[in-house]
Amino acid sequence: MRYALGVEYDGGGFQGWQALGPSGPPTVQAALERALSSVADQAITVTCAGRTDAGVHAECQVVHFDSTAERDPRAWTLGVTGRLPPAVCVRWCVPVPLEFSARFSARARRYRYRLVNRQVRPALYRQLMAWERRPLDAEAMHRAAQALLGENDFSAFRTVHCQAPHARRDLQEIGVRRVGETVEIEVQANAFLHHMVRNIVGSLLEVGAGAQPEDWIAQLLAGRDRTLAGPTAPPQGLVFLRPLYPPEWGLPAEVTL
Template sequence: MRYALGVEYDGGGFQGWQGLGPSGPSTVQATLERALSSVADQAITVSCAGRTDAGVHAECQVVHFDSTAERDPRAWTLGVTGRLPPTVCVRWCMPVDDAFHARFSARARRYRYTLVNRPVRPALYRSTMAWERRPLDADAMHRAAQALLGENDFSAFRTVHCQAPHARRNLQDIQVRRSGETVSIEVQANAFLHHMVRNIVGSLLEVGAGARDEGWIARLLAGRDRTLAGPTAAPQGLVFLRPLYPAEWGLPEEVTL
Protein backbone atom coordinates (compact mmCIF):
# COMPACT_ATOMS: atom_id res chain seq x y z
CA MET A 1 0.00 0.00 0.00
CA ARG A 2 1.24 3.49 -0.79
CA TYR A 3 0.60 6.31 1.66
CA ALA A 4 1.08 10.07 1.57
CA LEU A 5 1.94 12.04 4.71
CA GLY A 6 1.84 15.75 5.50
CA VAL A 7 4.83 16.47 7.75
CA GLU A 8 5.53 19.61 9.76
CA TYR A 9 8.97 20.34 11.22
CA ASP A 10 11.25 22.90 12.77
CA GLY A 11 14.48 22.46 10.86
CA GLY A 12 16.68 24.29 13.36
CA GLY A 13 18.10 21.13 14.92
CA PHE A 14 18.56 19.17 11.69
CA GLN A 15 21.20 19.08 8.98
CA GLY A 16 18.54 19.44 6.33
CA TRP A 17 16.00 17.00 4.93
CA GLN A 18 18.00 14.38 3.11
CA GLY A 19 18.97 11.22 4.97
CA LEU A 20 22.68 10.41 5.05
CA GLY A 21 22.62 6.96 6.61
CA PRO A 22 22.59 5.80 10.25
CA SER A 23 26.08 7.15 10.97
CA GLY A 24 25.50 10.55 9.33
CA PRO A 25 24.26 13.79 10.88
CA SER A 26 20.68 14.17 12.07
CA THR A 27 18.29 14.80 9.18
CA VAL A 28 14.51 15.06 9.02
CA GLN A 29 14.28 12.18 6.55
CA ALA A 30 16.30 9.78 8.72
CA THR A 31 14.30 10.77 11.82
CA LEU A 32 10.98 10.22 10.06
CA GLU A 33 12.04 6.91 8.54
CA ARG A 34 13.07 5.56 11.96
CA ALA A 35 9.66 6.43 13.39
CA LEU A 36 7.78 4.96 10.43
CA SER A 37 9.87 1.78 10.52
CA SER A 38 9.10 1.38 14.21
CA VAL A 39 5.35 1.65 13.63
CA ALA A 40 5.46 -0.65 10.59
CA ASP A 41 7.88 -3.14 12.18
CA GLN A 42 9.74 -3.11 8.86
CA ALA A 43 12.18 -0.80 7.08
CA ILE A 44 10.48 2.21 5.50
CA THR A 45 11.98 4.64 2.98
CA VAL A 46 10.25 7.91 2.09
CA SER A 47 10.36 10.25 -0.90
CA CYS A 48 9.59 13.95 -0.38
CA ALA A 49 8.14 16.77 -2.47
CA GLY A 50 11.11 19.08 -1.96
CA ARG A 51 14.34 18.75 0.00
CA THR A 52 15.07 21.52 2.50
CA ASP A 53 18.47 22.77 3.68
CA ALA A 54 19.84 22.79 7.21
CA GLY A 55 17.87 25.19 9.40
CA VAL A 56 14.91 25.46 6.99
CA HIS A 57 11.43 24.56 8.24
CA ALA A 58 8.30 23.03 6.69
CA GLU A 59 4.64 23.73 7.39
CA CYS A 60 3.46 20.83 5.23
CA GLN A 61 6.13 18.76 3.56
CA VAL A 62 4.52 15.89 1.63
CA VAL A 63 6.14 12.47 1.47
CA HIS A 64 5.07 9.06 0.23
CA PHE A 65 6.09 5.57 1.25
CA ASP A 66 5.14 1.96 0.58
CA SER A 67 4.41 -0.63 3.26
CA THR A 68 2.81 -4.04 3.60
CA ALA A 69 2.01 -3.29 7.25
CA GLU A 70 -1.73 -3.06 7.91
CA ARG A 71 -2.26 0.23 9.73
CA ASP A 72 -5.08 2.73 9.30
CA PRO A 73 -4.26 6.42 8.62
CA ARG A 74 -4.97 7.41 12.22
CA ALA A 75 -2.51 4.80 13.50
CA TRP A 76 0.17 6.04 11.12
CA THR A 77 -0.46 9.67 12.09
CA LEU A 78 -0.52 9.25 15.86
CA GLY A 79 1.87 6.32 16.11
CA VAL A 80 4.58 7.97 14.06
CA THR A 81 4.15 11.37 15.73
CA GLY A 82 4.49 9.68 19.12
CA ARG A 83 7.91 8.38 18.07
CA LEU A 84 9.16 11.70 16.70
CA PRO A 85 10.94 14.50 18.58
CA PRO A 86 8.83 17.55 19.55
CA THR A 87 10.14 19.44 16.50
CA VAL A 88 8.48 17.06 13.99
CA CYS A 89 4.91 15.82 13.59
CA VAL A 90 2.73 14.06 11.04
CA ARG A 91 -0.27 16.27 10.30
CA TRP A 92 -2.19 13.75 8.20
CA CYS A 93 -1.88 10.42 6.43
CA MET A 94 -3.92 8.95 3.59
CA PRO A 95 -3.65 6.01 1.18
CA VAL A 96 -2.89 7.02 -2.40
CA ASP A 97 -2.70 5.39 -5.80
CA ASP A 98 0.52 3.52 -6.56
CA ALA A 99 1.22 6.02 -9.36
CA PHE A 100 1.43 8.95 -6.92
CA HIS A 101 4.89 10.35 -6.29
CA ALA A 102 5.43 13.13 -3.74
CA ARG A 103 8.00 14.87 -5.94
CA PHE A 104 7.05 14.11 -9.53
CA SER A 105 3.27 14.45 -9.10
CA ALA A 106 3.60 17.97 -7.64
CA ARG A 107 2.87 20.87 -9.99
CA ALA A 108 4.08 23.70 -7.75
CA ARG A 109 5.84 24.49 -4.47
CA ARG A 110 5.28 27.47 -2.19
CA TYR A 111 7.72 29.03 0.31
CA ARG A 112 7.56 31.92 2.77
CA TYR A 113 10.54 33.87 4.07
CA THR A 114 9.92 35.98 7.19
CA LEU A 115 12.16 38.47 8.91
CA VAL A 116 12.01 40.99 11.73
CA ASN A 117 12.94 44.45 10.48
CA ARG A 118 14.13 46.65 13.33
CA PRO A 119 17.43 47.91 14.81
CA VAL A 120 17.46 45.35 17.65
CA ARG A 121 17.68 41.59 17.09
CA PRO A 122 14.61 39.56 18.13
CA ALA A 123 14.47 37.38 21.23
CA LEU A 124 11.17 35.64 20.41
CA TYR A 125 10.82 33.62 17.18
CA ARG A 126 14.54 33.85 16.48
CA SER A 127 14.55 30.23 15.29
CA THR A 128 11.83 30.83 12.69
CA MET A 129 12.50 34.41 11.60
CA ALA A 130 15.58 36.12 10.21
CA TRP A 131 16.61 39.66 11.20
CA GLU A 132 17.42 42.73 9.13
CA ARG A 133 18.51 45.85 10.98
CA ARG A 134 18.39 48.18 7.95
CA PRO A 135 15.01 49.84 7.33
CA LEU A 136 13.31 48.09 4.41
CA ASP A 137 10.93 49.45 1.78
CA ALA A 138 8.70 46.40 1.31
CA ASP A 139 6.74 48.07 -1.49
CA ALA A 140 9.93 48.63 -3.50
CA MET A 141 10.90 44.99 -2.90
CA HIS A 142 7.50 43.83 -4.14
CA ARG A 143 7.68 45.93 -7.30
CA ALA A 144 11.21 44.76 -8.07
CA ALA A 145 10.26 41.12 -7.50
CA GLN A 146 7.62 41.13 -10.23
CA ALA A 147 10.41 41.05 -12.84
CA LEU A 148 10.99 37.41 -11.82
CA LEU A 149 7.53 36.18 -12.82
CA GLY A 150 7.19 33.67 -15.63
CA GLU A 151 9.50 31.04 -17.05
CA ASN A 152 13.08 32.27 -16.86
CA ASP A 153 16.66 31.14 -16.47
CA PHE A 154 17.40 31.66 -12.76
CA SER A 155 21.16 31.08 -12.96
CA ALA A 156 21.73 34.35 -11.06
CA PHE A 157 19.89 32.89 -8.07
CA ARG A 158 21.25 29.33 -7.88
CA THR A 159 24.12 28.12 -5.74
CA VAL A 160 27.28 26.89 -7.43
CA HIS A 161 26.56 23.51 -5.80
CA CYS A 162 23.16 23.17 -7.49
CA GLN A 163 22.92 19.85 -9.34
CA ALA A 164 19.84 20.64 -11.45
CA PRO A 165 20.47 19.95 -15.16
CA HIS A 166 19.20 23.41 -16.13
CA ALA A 167 18.17 26.66 -14.44
CA ARG A 168 14.83 27.32 -16.14
CA ARG A 169 11.94 27.55 -13.70
CA ASN A 170 8.41 28.97 -13.91
CA LEU A 171 7.91 31.44 -11.06
CA GLN A 172 4.14 31.76 -10.70
CA ASP A 173 3.71 34.22 -7.83
CA ILE A 174 5.83 36.40 -5.56
CA GLN A 175 4.51 38.76 -2.90
CA VAL A 176 6.36 41.01 -0.44
CA ARG A 177 4.32 42.35 2.47
CA ARG A 178 4.95 44.26 5.67
CA SER A 179 2.98 43.89 8.90
CA GLY A 180 4.44 46.10 11.62
CA GLU A 181 8.05 45.04 12.16
CA THR A 182 7.64 41.86 10.11
CA VAL A 183 8.39 41.58 6.39
CA SER A 184 7.41 38.40 4.54
CA ILE A 185 8.20 37.19 1.04
CA GLU A 186 6.01 34.41 -0.39
CA VAL A 187 7.00 32.75 -3.63
CA GLN A 188 5.50 29.95 -5.71
CA ALA A 189 7.05 28.14 -8.68
CA ASN A 190 6.77 24.84 -10.47
CA ALA A 191 10.11 23.92 -8.87
CA PHE A 192 13.10 25.63 -7.25
CA LEU A 193 16.86 25.52 -7.64
CA HIS A 194 19.19 24.96 -4.70
CA HIS A 195 19.17 28.14 -2.54
CA MET A 196 16.98 29.89 -5.12
CA VAL A 197 14.51 31.39 -2.64
CA ARG A 198 17.20 32.51 -0.19
CA ASN A 199 19.23 34.06 -2.99
CA ILE A 200 16.20 35.94 -4.31
CA VAL A 201 15.49 37.21 -0.80
CA GLY A 202 19.11 38.27 -0.31
CA SER A 203 18.95 40.35 -3.48
CA LEU A 204 15.54 41.85 -2.66
CA LEU A 205 16.91 42.96 0.71
CA GLU A 206 19.49 45.07 -1.14
CA VAL A 207 16.65 46.78 -2.99
CA GLY A 208 14.58 47.22 0.17
CA ALA A 209 17.51 48.80 2.01
CA GLY A 210 18.11 51.26 -0.82
CA ALA A 211 21.51 49.84 -1.77
CA ARG A 212 20.19 48.91 -5.24
CA ASP A 213 17.47 50.33 -7.48
CA GLU A 214 14.29 48.41 -8.30
CA GLY A 215 15.45 47.58 -11.83
CA TRP A 216 18.48 45.73 -10.49
CA ILE A 217 16.53 42.50 -9.99
CA ALA A 218 15.52 42.42 -13.67
CA ARG A 219 19.12 43.06 -14.70
CA LEU A 220 20.38 40.27 -12.44
CA LEU A 221 17.89 37.85 -13.94
CA ALA A 222 18.92 38.77 -17.48
CA GLY A 223 22.63 38.64 -16.66
CA ARG A 224 22.50 35.08 -15.19
CA ASP A 225 25.59 35.78 -13.06
CA ARG A 226 25.33 34.57 -9.44
CA THR A 227 28.46 36.52 -8.43
CA LEU A 228 26.66 39.82 -9.04
CA ALA A 229 23.57 39.04 -6.94
CA GLY A 230 23.00 39.63 -3.24
CA PRO A 231 24.13 37.32 -0.43
CA THR A 232 22.23 34.15 0.47
CA ALA A 233 19.66 34.98 3.16
CA ALA A 234 19.87 33.13 6.50
CA PRO A 235 18.08 29.74 6.59
CA GLN A 236 15.95 30.18 9.71
CA GLY A 237 13.55 32.62 8.05
CA LEU A 238 12.53 30.12 5.35
CA VAL A 239 9.50 27.82 5.58
CA PHE A 240 8.47 25.34 2.90
CA LEU A 241 4.73 25.99 3.06
CA ARG A 242 3.51 23.19 0.81
CA PRO A 243 3.70 21.45 -2.53
CA LEU A 244 0.58 21.58 -4.71
CA TYR A 245 -0.99 18.69 -6.62
CA PRO A 246 -3.79 18.22 -9.15
CA ALA A 247 -7.18 17.45 -7.58
CA GLU A 248 -7.18 13.98 -9.16
CA TRP A 249 -4.93 12.67 -6.40
CA GLY A 250 -7.57 13.41 -3.74
CA LEU A 251 -5.15 14.93 -1.24
CA PRO A 252 -6.16 17.41 1.48
CA GLU A 253 -7.29 20.84 0.27
CA GLU A 254 -4.19 22.61 1.63
CA VAL A 255 -1.98 20.80 -0.91
CA THR A 256 -4.40 20.76 -3.86
CA LEU A 257 -4.36 23.19 -6.77
Protein backbone atom coordinates in the same frame (compact mmCIF):
# COMPACT_ATOMS: atom_id res chain seq x y z
CA MET B 1 -0.13 0.15 -0.10
CA ARG B 2 1.22 3.61 -0.79
CA TYR B 3 0.56 6.45 1.63
CA ALA B 4 1.08 10.20 1.53
CA LEU B 5 1.95 12.08 4.71
CA GLY B 6 1.82 15.78 5.57
CA VAL B 7 4.85 16.48 7.77
CA GLU B 8 5.54 19.59 9.84
CA TYR B 9 8.98 20.35 11.27
CA ASP B 10 11.24 22.91 12.87
CA GLY B 11 14.47 22.53 10.95
CA GLY B 12 16.66 24.33 13.43
CA GLY B 13 18.08 21.17 14.99
CA PHE B 14 18.55 19.23 11.74
CA GLN B 15 21.16 19.21 9.01
CA GLY B 16 18.46 19.52 6.39
CA TRP B 17 15.96 17.02 5.03
CA GLN B 18 18.06 14.39 3.30
CA ALA B 19 19.32 11.36 5.25
CA LEU B 20 23.12 11.28 5.32
CA GLY B 21 23.80 7.67 6.30
CA PRO B 22 23.47 5.69 9.56
CA SER B 23 26.31 7.59 11.25
CA GLY B 24 25.52 10.96 9.72
CA PRO B 25 24.20 14.08 11.47
CA PRO B 26 20.49 14.33 12.37
CA THR B 27 18.14 14.95 9.44
CA VAL B 28 14.37 15.08 9.14
CA GLN B 29 14.24 12.20 6.67
CA ALA B 30 16.28 9.93 8.94
CA ALA B 31 14.05 10.69 11.93
CA LEU B 32 10.88 10.09 9.93
CA GLU B 33 12.09 6.83 8.41
CA ARG B 34 13.08 5.48 11.83
CA ALA B 35 9.64 6.30 13.22
CA LEU B 36 7.82 4.82 10.24
CA SER B 37 9.93 1.66 10.32
CA SER B 38 9.13 1.22 14.01
CA VAL B 39 5.38 1.51 13.42
CA ALA B 40 5.48 -0.76 10.35
CA ASP B 41 7.91 -3.26 11.92
CA GLN B 42 9.76 -3.19 8.59
CA ALA B 43 12.22 -0.89 6.85
CA ILE B 44 10.53 2.15 5.31
CA THR B 45 12.01 4.76 2.98
CA VAL B 46 10.28 7.98 2.00
CA THR B 47 10.28 10.34 -0.98
CA CYS B 48 9.56 14.02 -0.35
CA ALA B 49 8.11 16.81 -2.46
CA GLY B 50 11.16 19.01 -2.05
CA ARG B 51 14.31 18.73 0.06
CA THR B 52 15.01 21.53 2.51
CA ASP B 53 18.40 22.79 3.69
CA ALA B 54 19.82 22.83 7.20
CA GLY B 55 17.83 25.17 9.43
CA VAL B 56 14.86 25.48 7.05
CA HIS B 57 11.40 24.63 8.35
CA ALA B 58 8.27 23.09 6.81
CA GLU B 59 4.63 23.77 7.51
CA CYS B 60 3.45 20.88 5.34
CA GLN B 61 6.12 18.84 3.62
CA VAL B 62 4.52 15.97 1.67
CA VAL B 63 6.14 12.54 1.45
CA HIS B 64 5.07 9.15 0.18
CA PHE B 65 6.09 5.65 1.23
CA ASP B 66 5.12 2.05 0.50
CA SER B 67 4.39 -0.61 3.11
CA THR B 68 2.80 -4.03 3.36
CA ALA B 69 1.99 -3.38 7.04
CA GLU B 70 -1.73 -3.10 7.71
CA ARG B 71 -2.23 0.17 9.55
CA ASP B 72 -5.03 2.69 9.17
CA PRO B 73 -4.23 6.38 8.53
CA ARG B 74 -4.90 7.31 12.17
CA ALA B 75 -2.43 4.70 13.36
CA TRP B 76 0.24 5.97 10.96
CA THR B 77 -0.39 9.58 11.99
CA LEU B 78 -0.41 9.12 15.75
CA GLY B 79 1.99 6.19 15.96
CA VAL B 80 4.68 7.85 13.88
CA THR B 81 4.28 11.22 15.61
CA GLY B 82 4.68 9.50 18.98
CA ARG B 83 8.06 8.15 17.86
CA LEU B 84 9.34 11.42 16.38
CA PRO B 85 11.37 14.09 18.17
CA PRO B 86 9.33 17.10 19.39
CA ALA B 87 10.43 19.21 16.40
CA VAL B 88 8.64 16.92 13.90
CA CYS B 89 5.05 15.69 13.59
CA VAL B 90 2.82 13.99 11.03
CA ARG B 91 -0.27 16.12 10.40
CA TRP B 92 -2.20 13.68 8.24
CA CYS B 93 -1.98 10.42 6.32
CA VAL B 94 -3.88 9.54 3.12
CA PRO B 95 -3.77 6.29 1.09
CA VAL B 96 -2.83 7.07 -2.51
CA PRO B 97 -2.49 5.11 -5.76
CA LEU B 98 0.88 3.53 -6.51
CA GLU B 99 1.24 6.01 -9.39
CA PHE B 100 1.38 8.95 -6.96
CA SER B 101 4.77 10.56 -6.33
CA ALA B 102 5.24 13.25 -3.70
CA ARG B 103 7.94 14.73 -5.92
CA PHE B 104 6.84 14.20 -9.50
CA SER B 105 3.07 14.57 -9.05
CA ALA B 106 3.46 18.05 -7.52
CA ARG B 107 2.64 20.94 -9.85
CA ALA B 108 3.94 23.74 -7.62
CA ARG B 109 5.79 24.47 -4.38
CA ARG B 110 5.28 27.45 -2.08
CA TYR B 111 7.70 29.07 0.38
CA ARG B 112 7.54 31.96 2.83
CA TYR B 113 10.50 33.97 4.11
CA ARG B 114 9.91 36.08 7.22
CA LEU B 115 12.21 38.54 8.92
CA VAL B 116 12.11 41.09 11.72
CA ASN B 117 13.04 44.55 10.45
CA ARG B 118 14.20 46.75 13.32
CA GLN B 119 17.38 47.97 15.01
CA VAL B 120 17.35 45.34 17.76
CA ARG B 121 17.64 41.62 17.10
CA PRO B 122 14.59 39.51 18.04
CA ALA B 123 14.47 37.41 21.19
CA LEU B 124 11.03 35.85 20.71
CA TYR B 125 10.54 33.50 17.69
CA ARG B 126 14.17 34.06 16.68
CA GLN B 127 14.42 30.42 15.54
CA LEU B 128 11.65 31.06 12.98
CA MET B 129 12.57 34.50 11.66
CA ALA B 130 15.65 36.21 10.27
CA TRP B 131 16.68 39.76 11.20
CA GLU B 132 17.52 42.80 9.11
CA ARG B 133 18.51 46.00 10.95
CA ARG B 134 18.48 48.26 7.87
CA PRO B 135 15.08 49.92 7.24
CA LEU B 136 13.39 48.13 4.35
CA ASP B 137 10.98 49.47 1.74
CA ALA B 138 8.73 46.43 1.30
CA GLU B 139 6.76 48.07 -1.51
CA ALA B 140 9.94 48.62 -3.53
CA MET B 141 10.92 45.00 -2.91
CA HIS B 142 7.52 43.84 -4.13
CA ARG B 143 7.73 45.90 -7.31
CA ALA B 144 11.26 44.69 -8.05
CA ALA B 145 10.30 41.06 -7.47
CA GLN B 146 7.66 41.08 -10.22
CA ALA B 147 10.48 40.97 -12.80
CA LEU B 148 11.03 37.34 -11.77
CA LEU B 149 7.57 36.12 -12.79
CA GLY B 150 7.22 33.58 -15.57
CA GLU B 151 9.50 30.89 -16.93
CA ASN B 152 13.08 32.09 -16.76
CA ASP B 153 16.66 30.98 -16.34
CA PHE B 154 17.39 31.54 -12.64
CA SER B 155 21.15 30.95 -12.81
CA ALA B 156 21.73 34.23 -10.93
CA PHE B 157 19.87 32.79 -7.95
CA ARG B 158 21.19 29.22 -7.73
CA THR B 159 24.09 28.03 -5.60
CA VAL B 160 27.22 26.75 -7.29
CA HIS B 161 26.48 23.40 -5.60
CA CYS B 162 23.07 23.07 -7.28
CA GLN B 163 22.80 19.70 -9.05
CA ALA B 164 19.75 20.50 -11.19
CA PRO B 165 20.40 19.78 -14.90
CA HIS B 166 19.15 23.24 -15.90
CA ALA B 167 18.16 26.52 -14.25
CA ARG B 168 14.81 27.16 -15.96
CA ARG B 169 11.89 27.41 -13.55
CA ASP B 170 8.36 28.79 -13.81
CA LEU B 171 7.91 31.33 -11.01
CA GLN B 172 4.15 31.66 -10.70
CA GLU B 173 3.74 34.14 -7.86
CA ILE B 174 5.89 36.35 -5.63
CA GLY B 175 4.82 38.97 -3.15
CA VAL B 176 6.42 41.11 -0.45
CA ARG B 177 4.48 42.75 2.36
CA ARG B 178 5.10 44.42 5.69
CA VAL B 179 3.13 43.57 8.83
CA GLY B 180 4.38 45.88 11.56
CA GLU B 181 8.04 45.11 12.17
CA THR B 182 7.85 41.94 10.07
CA VAL B 183 8.54 41.68 6.33
CA GLU B 184 7.23 38.58 4.54
CA ILE B 185 8.15 37.26 1.10
CA GLU B 186 6.00 34.48 -0.37
CA VAL B 187 6.92 32.75 -3.58
CA GLN B 188 5.43 29.93 -5.63
CA ALA B 189 6.98 28.08 -8.56
CA ASN B 190 6.72 24.76 -10.31
CA ALA B 191 10.06 23.85 -8.68
CA PHE B 192 13.04 25.56 -7.08
CA LEU B 193 16.80 25.45 -7.45
CA HIS B 194 19.17 24.93 -4.52
CA HIS B 195 19.12 28.12 -2.38
CA MET B 196 16.95 29.85 -4.99
CA VAL B 197 14.48 31.40 -2.53
CA ARG B 198 17.15 32.53 -0.08
CA ASN B 199 19.23 34.03 -2.89
CA ILE B 200 16.22 35.92 -4.25
CA VAL B 201 15.50 37.23 -0.76
CA GLY B 202 19.12 38.28 -0.29
CA SER B 203 18.97 40.34 -3.47
CA LEU B 204 15.57 41.84 -2.66
CA LEU B 205 16.96 43.00 0.69
CA GLU B 206 19.53 45.09 -1.17
CA VAL B 207 16.71 46.78 -3.05
CA GLY B 208 14.64 47.25 0.08
CA ALA B 209 17.56 48.85 1.91
CA GLY B 210 18.17 51.26 -0.96
CA ALA B 211 21.56 49.81 -1.85
CA GLN B 212 20.35 48.84 -5.33
CA PRO B 213 17.62 50.23 -7.64
CA GLU B 214 14.40 48.33 -8.30
CA ASP B 215 15.44 47.34 -11.83
CA TRP B 216 18.55 45.59 -10.47
CA ILE B 217 16.57 42.38 -9.96
CA ALA B 218 15.64 42.29 -13.65
CA GLN B 219 19.28 42.94 -14.55
CA LEU B 220 20.45 40.07 -12.36
CA LEU B 221 17.91 37.70 -13.91
CA ALA B 222 19.00 38.64 -17.43
CA GLY B 223 22.71 38.45 -16.57
CA ARG B 224 22.51 34.92 -15.09
CA ASP B 225 25.62 35.59 -12.95
CA ARG B 226 25.34 34.46 -9.33
CA THR B 227 28.45 36.40 -8.32
CA LEU B 228 26.68 39.72 -9.02
CA ALA B 229 23.59 39.00 -6.93
CA GLY B 230 23.01 39.60 -3.24
CA PRO B 231 24.12 37.29 -0.41
CA THR B 232 22.20 34.17 0.57
CA ALA B 233 19.64 35.03 3.24
CA PRO B 234 19.88 33.08 6.55
CA PRO B 235 17.99 29.75 6.67
CA GLN B 236 15.88 30.26 9.80
CA GLY B 237 13.52 32.71 8.10
CA LEU B 238 12.50 30.19 5.42
CA VAL B 239 9.47 27.89 5.67
CA PHE B 240 8.42 25.39 3.01
CA LEU B 241 4.69 26.05 3.17
CA ARG B 242 3.46 23.25 0.93
CA PRO B 243 3.60 21.51 -2.44
CA LEU B 244 0.45 21.59 -4.56
CA TYR B 245 -1.15 18.69 -6.44
CA PRO B 246 -4.02 18.17 -8.90
CA PRO B 247 -7.31 17.31 -7.18
CA GLU B 248 -7.50 13.78 -8.61
CA TRP B 249 -5.02 12.53 -6.01
CA GLY B 250 -7.55 13.16 -3.22
CA LEU B 251 -5.14 14.92 -0.87
CA PRO B 252 -6.19 17.48 1.78
CA ALA B 253 -7.31 20.90 0.53
CA GLU B 254 -4.21 22.68 1.82
CA VAL B 255 -2.03 20.86 -0.74
CA THR B 256 -4.54 20.72 -3.62
CA LEU B 257 -4.62 23.15 -6.53
